[in-house]
Amino acid sequence: MPTGEPKTDILQGTLDLMVLRTLESMGPQHGFGLAKRIQQISGGALDLNQGTLYPALLRMEQRGWIKSHWGVSDANRRAKFYEMTRAGRKQIAQESQDWARTVALMERFLRPAE
Amino acid sequence: MRTLLHCLMPLVRGRRAERELDLEVDFHLSMQEQEFRLQGMSAEAARAAALREFGGVARTKETYRERRGLPWFETTARDIRYALRGLARNRGFTAAAVLSLALGIGANTAIFSLFHTLMMRRLPVKDPQKLVLMYRTGGWGRGYASYPLYLEIQKRTDLFDGVLARAGVDRVRFDAAGGDRLETVWREFVTGNYFAVLGIRPALGRLFTDDDNRTPGAHPLAIISYDFWQRCFAGDPSVVGRTVKLDAQPLTVIGVAAPGFHGIGVDRAAELWEPAMMKGDSITQPGANWAWIVARRRPEKSRAQIQAAIDVLYEQHRNSVWGVNVNAAFRKIVMAQRLEVKDAGLGISLLREQFGGALGVLMAAVVLVLLVACANVANLLLARNAAREKEIALRFSLGATRSRLIRQALTECLLLAVAGAAFGIAFALLGESAILRFLPAASANPFRISPNAPVLAFSIAISLLSALLFGLAPALRSTAVDPAIHLRPGSTRVRTWQPTMRRLLVVTQVAFSVVLVALAGLFSRSLSELRAVNLGFHNQSVVVFSLDFPNGWKPEARHSAYERFLDRVQHLPGGALVSYGSPGPFRGGSASRTMRVPGSAVTAEPVWINFQSIAPHFFETIGSPVLAGREFNLSDTGSAQIALVNQAFVRQFLGGDPNPLNRVISFDDSKPVSHIAGIVSDIPHNALREKPVPTVYLPYSKGLGDGPDILLRTNGPGTAVLPALRREVSQLGPQVTFTEPRTIRQRIDETILEDRLLATLGGFFGALALLLAAIGLYGVVAYGTVRRMGEIGIRVALGARRGTVVWMVLRDALLLVAVGLAIGLPFAMAAARAVGSMLFGIRPVDPAAFLLTGTVLAVAGVGAALLPARRAATVDPARVLRHE
Numbered sequence: 001m002p003t004g005e006p007k008t009d010i011l012q013g014t015l016d017l018m019v020l021r022t023l024e025s026m027g028p029q030h031g032f033g034l035a036k037r038i039q040q041i042s043g044g045a046l047d048l049n050q051g052t053l054y055p056a057l058l059r060m061e062q063r064g065w066i067k068s069h070w071g072v073s074d075a076n077r078r079a080k081f082y083e084m085t086r087a088g089r090k091q092i093a094q095e096s097q098d099w100a101r102t103v104a105l106m107e108r109f110l111r112p113a114e
Numbered sequence: 115m116r117t118l119l120h121c122l123m124p125l126v127r128g129r130r131a132e133r134e135l136d137l138e139v140d141f142h143l144s145m146q147e148q149e150f151r152l153q154g155m156s157a158e159a160a161r162a163a164a165l166r167e168f169g170g171v172a173r174t175k176e177t178y179r180e181r182r183g184l185p186w187f188e189t190t191a192r193d194i195r196y197a198l199r200g201l202a203r204n205r206g207f208t209a210a211a212v213l214s215l216a217l218g219i220g221a222n223t224a225i226f227s228l229f230h231t232l233m234m235r236r237l238p239v240k241d242p243q244k245l246v247l248m249y250r251t252g253g254w255g256r257g258y259a260s261y262p263l264y265l266e267i268q269k270r271t272d273l274f275d276g277v278l279a280r281a282g283v284d285r286v287r288f289d290a291a292g293g294d295r296l297e298t299v300w301r302e303f304v305t306g307n308y309f310a311v312l313g314i315r316p317a318l319g320r321l322f323t324d325d326d327n328r329t330p331g332a333h334p335l336a337i338i339s340y341d342f343w344q345r346c347f348a349g350d351p352s353v354v355g356r357t358v359k360l361d362a363q364p365l366t367v368i369g370v371a372a373p374g375f376h377g378i379g380v381d382r383a384a385e386l387w388e389p390a391m392m393k394g395d396s397i398t399q400p401g402a403n404w405a406w407i408v409a410r411r412r413p414e415k416s417r418a419q420i421q422a423a424i425d426v427l428y429e430q431h432r433n434s435v436w437g438v439n440v441n442a443a444f445r446k447i448v449m450a451q452r453l454e455v456k457d458a459g460l461g462i463s464l465l466r467e468q469f470g471g472a473l474g475v476l477m478a479a480v481v482l483v484l485l486v487a488c489a490n491v492a493n494l495l496l497a498r499n500a501a502r503e504k505e506i507a508l509r510f511s512l513g514a515t516r517s518r519l520i521r522q523a524l525t526e527c528l529l530l531a532v533a534g535a536a537f538g539i540a541f542a543l544l545g546e547s548a549i550l551r552f553l554p555a556a557s558a559n560p561f562r563i564s565p566n567a568p569v570l571a572f573s574i575a576i577s578l579l580s581a582l583l584f585g586l587a588p589a590l591r592s593t594a595v596d597p598a599i600h601l602r603p604g605s606t607r608v609r610t611w612q613p614t615m616r617r618l619l620v621v622t623q624v625a626f627s628v629v630l631v632a633l634a635g636l637f638s639r640s641l642s643e644l645r646a647v648n649l650g651f652h653n654q655s656v657v658v659f660s661l662d663f664p665n666g667w668k669p670e671a672r673h674s675a676y677e678r679f680l681d682r683v684q685h686l687p688g689g690a691l692v693s694y695g696s697p698g699p700f701r702g703g704s705a706s707r708t709m710r711v712p713g714s715a716v717t718a719e720p721v722w723i724n725f726q727s728i729a730p731h732f733f734e735t736i737g738s739p740v741l742a743g744r745e746f747n748l749s750d751t752g753s754a755q756i757a758l759v760n761q762a763f764v765r766q767f768l769g770g771d772p773n774p775l776n777r778v779i780s781f782d783d784s785k786p787v788s789h790i791a792g793i794v795s796d797i798p799h800n801a802l803r804e805k806p807v808p809t810v811y812l813p814y815s816k817g818l819g820d821g822p823d824i825l826l827r828t829n830g831p832g833t834a835v836l837p838a839l840r841r842e843v844s845q846l847g848p849q850v851t852f853t854e855p856r857t858i859r860q861r862i863d864e865t866i867l868e869d870r871l872l873a874t875l876g877g878f879f880g881a882l883a884l885l886l887a888a889i890g891l892y893g894v895v896a897y898g899t900v901r902r903m904g905e906i907g908i909r910v911a912l913g914a915r916r917g918t919v920v921w922m923v924l925r926d927a928l929l930l931v932a933v934g935l936a937i938g939l940p941f942a943m944a945a946a947r948a949v950g951s952m953l954f955g956i957r958p959v960d961p962a963a964f965l966l967t968g969t970v971l972a973v974a975g976v977g978a979a980l981l982p983a984r985r986a987a988t989v990d991p992a993r994v995l996r997h998e
Contacts, residue, residue: 031138032145049169050142054135055181062181070134075145080138 028083197526215534218487220541240313247458248407252451276311279405283382289359302384319354319369336365340373342385361665380463492584499592527585535577623887624934632942634880635963641873643955650795653737659855695728698823700861743792756791762806891978899982907994927979
């Protein structure tokens with residue numbers, strides 16, 4: 001089914017993990033705050049349209065990893081805040097493990113042959 | 115698909131989600147914009163930069179919107195595709211499952227459709243639940259009452275918001291315009307307030323009012339049904355004001371009733387309504403019972419309150435009408451009568467009384483069939499899942515959640531149920547027409563084979579329910595796997611619960627089948643007992659019919675036509691003997707009068723006695739020997755004061771007198787007495803179930819114009835003379851017809867319809883359940899045998915005999931059957947007791963029927979185990995052991 005998302009699954013998973021980790025360390029955040037934080041941590045290395053964040057947030061919410069509620073931002077405006085769920089925390093553990101495995105695997109290929 | 119989603123989305127999620135998305139994006143953009151402005155950009159540049167950073171607002175929103183509706187749609191579509199692939203790969207499994215379900219759902223749909231028509235469908239009138247019927251019991255017919263009584267009840271405005279009366283729907287000759295087309299129409303005589311009480315509006319013209327029903331014979335008006343208007347007049351609005359002829363009587367059509375309304379009778383759809391006053395002069399007499407009285411009860415009055423009030427009213431009515439000057443026997447019947455206040459929201463139906471019980475039993479039976487079918491599908495699913503254990507374990511380890519797998523399994527079940535329902539409904543249409551062909555036209559009349567909304571809803575509901583029933587347990591079971599164990603090599607048969615559950619299912623199937631087979635056995639035993647009833651005569655192929663003249667014929671003309679006809683029929687090729695009588699055999703009618711045997715204490719008070727008026731050679735024609743004396747001959751007909759009596763009469767009224775000839779009987783306390791000229795056998799005249807009724811036979815003395823039943827004994831098969839008969843009838847005059855020429859055997863068959871229906875359909879459903887259970891049994895035994903092949907191989911290698919091996923497998927099957935029997939038999943006996951009143955000649959716990967049930971199931975068990983047993987017995991130990 002065409003979804004209109006240009007990203008591959010790998011990238012999708014990566015973004016998920018970034019969002020989850022950010023939420024884990026910073027607590028509830030609105031979309032803009034998340035986008036800023038991710039950009040900041042990546043040090044500008046991640047060339048990401050901020051807009052792609054929102055469908056990803058929705059997807060994660062649908063999977064039950066995060067939940068959202070409407071609140072008031074620092075600037076005293078209504079904003080939608082996202083926070084982790086217990087399933088999200090599990091998901092971080094799971095995905096971190098997967099990542100470690102992938103990285104380890106890739107390393108074996110990338111290490112100069114002995 | 116995207117466009118489809120696009121259309122669906124706003125509908126599903128509504129505007130709120132859309133507004134929230136806008137808000138969220140706006141918030142993001144303005145925050146970003148603010149940030150850029152703080153960095154020193156101009157307002158315009160900051161806005162543009164913020165939009166650039168965001169990267170296509172419309173596109174993001176679009177993606178978001180799609181995503182919003184996606185999970186459900188996407189996973190469902192994926193599940194369906196996955197399920198379809200699985201089902202297509204396993205054709206045998208799919209076919210077996212769909213067929214099982216189709217049979218179960220089809221049987222349910224067919225019977226429910228009949229059940230719904232007769233037992234559940236409310237009349238299409240205003241507040242049908244408030245309608246009550248005053249049902250008369252206690253003699254002189256049942257149900258209908260007299261017009262004076264109706265008037266009494268109508269006065270009770272404290273109880274009712276309106277009271278109507280109608281006569282049973284009858285069929286009359288109908289002539290639309292100038293007379294070239296001869297048709298018949300179903301007519302209902304009704305009181306003027308009929309439509310008003312029911313709350314029916316006209317589709318055209320006007321309906322009756324009280325002014326249209328005041329004076330006997332003075333209101334030649336008619337209202338036609340919407341369907342009839344469409345069919346016969348092609349919906350022509352000029353029908354109002356037209357004159358039609360009913361039985362040669364001209365009537366003016368004044369209106370068309372609302373569509374869908376066919377009167378308050380269920381058994382026959384009325385097509386034309388006529389004011390009750392047109393029924394004739396005698397309708398207002400207290401002794402003329404013709405009126406079905408239906409009332410709309412006031413909301414605050416319960417049926418019990420109305421019953422109490424009606425009891426009082428009826429008591430007074432009887433005393434005022436029959437209180438004085440009636441003979442004691444007459445009075446006895448009057449006093450035995452009662453008015454029962456019954457619910458009439460479903461309409462008036464005699465068929466309901468006849469078939470209601472049978473349909474209830476059949477409905478229960480088909481539900482059992484469906485349960486057996488569900489067990490079968492569950493069994494198939496378990497077997498198939500066992501083969502897919504590794505696949506499921508693999509999918510688990512690849513990260514699928516259990517709920518996803520369960521959902522997937524249930525999607526598959528739903529697909530099976532949908533396919534089963536589709537085929538089932540097709541089966542039901544076929545099955546229903548078969549059942550209706552089995553009923554005579556008159557009884558099949560109310561049932562129309564067209565799938566209507568309630569019936570379809572029922573089919574779909576039971577399909578979904580069965581999907582849950584057969585799907586849930588296997589889905590839960592099959593997803594309760596531990597990948598760690600199941601993916602280990604060589605660990606294919608670790609689990610033990612699966613065979614246990616499958617064996618449980620098979621036992622259930624057997625138990626349900628036991629109930630159905632036992633019922634089928636009982637009903638067919640009961641039917642054969644009915645068939646074996648001693649009728650007292652043996653020529654069942656005698657053809658019986660009566661002539662039907664147009665209304666205009668004078669009695670003398672009819673009489674001479676009868677005589678001409680009888681004379682000609684006597685000499686028809688193939689005809690052997692002709693006689694006639696009234697009310698005639700197995701017609702559902704009876705005639706009675708009061709009688710005394712002078713000098714007998716039993717008849718100190720006059721008693722009611724059934725009588726038949728018969729022509730000479732009546733008993734010779736039907737093949738019943740005259741036990742003593744003689745039957746009537748040609749010289750007796752007319753005023754001869756002689757009578758024949760049956761054995762029951764001799765026993766009851768003549769004290770078993772061994773020589774009753776020439777004793778006398780007096781009828782209706784009149785002076786001239788009749789002498790007994792002969793004794794005949796006890797012959798049931800209305801039903802096989804009736805006990806011998808004392809009966810008197812008198813010489814046919816009335817004018818033949820009244821239409822006795824003509825009995826024609828033929829040399830060949832009874833139906834062979836029909837064309838010749840038809841020719842003779844047509845020569846009597848235009849528009850003369852004969853009614854329902856049938857052999858006595860056919861007439862008898864129609865009196866035991868319920869029994870035949872139960873025996874035939876019960877047998878069919880029993881066989882169906884048995885077949886499904888046998889298939890389930892086969893599956894389990896075959897699987898068990900395969901699992902034990904290694905063991906069997908070792909046994910054979912160690913010198914076990916083939917017979918021992920076969921017995922091993924058979925014992926397995928018979929054990930399951932035995933457990934099923936043990937569980938099913940108590941239920942079967944309870945069911946048998948519940949239907950006890952429908953059985954004839956046998957007790958509910960009929961040893962023969964239950965012995966038969968046990969035998970049939972044992973045979974089915976052996977049959978199901980035969981193939982696996984053969985396979986086990988012919989096993990080659992070397993090969994099996996090598997394989998292990």
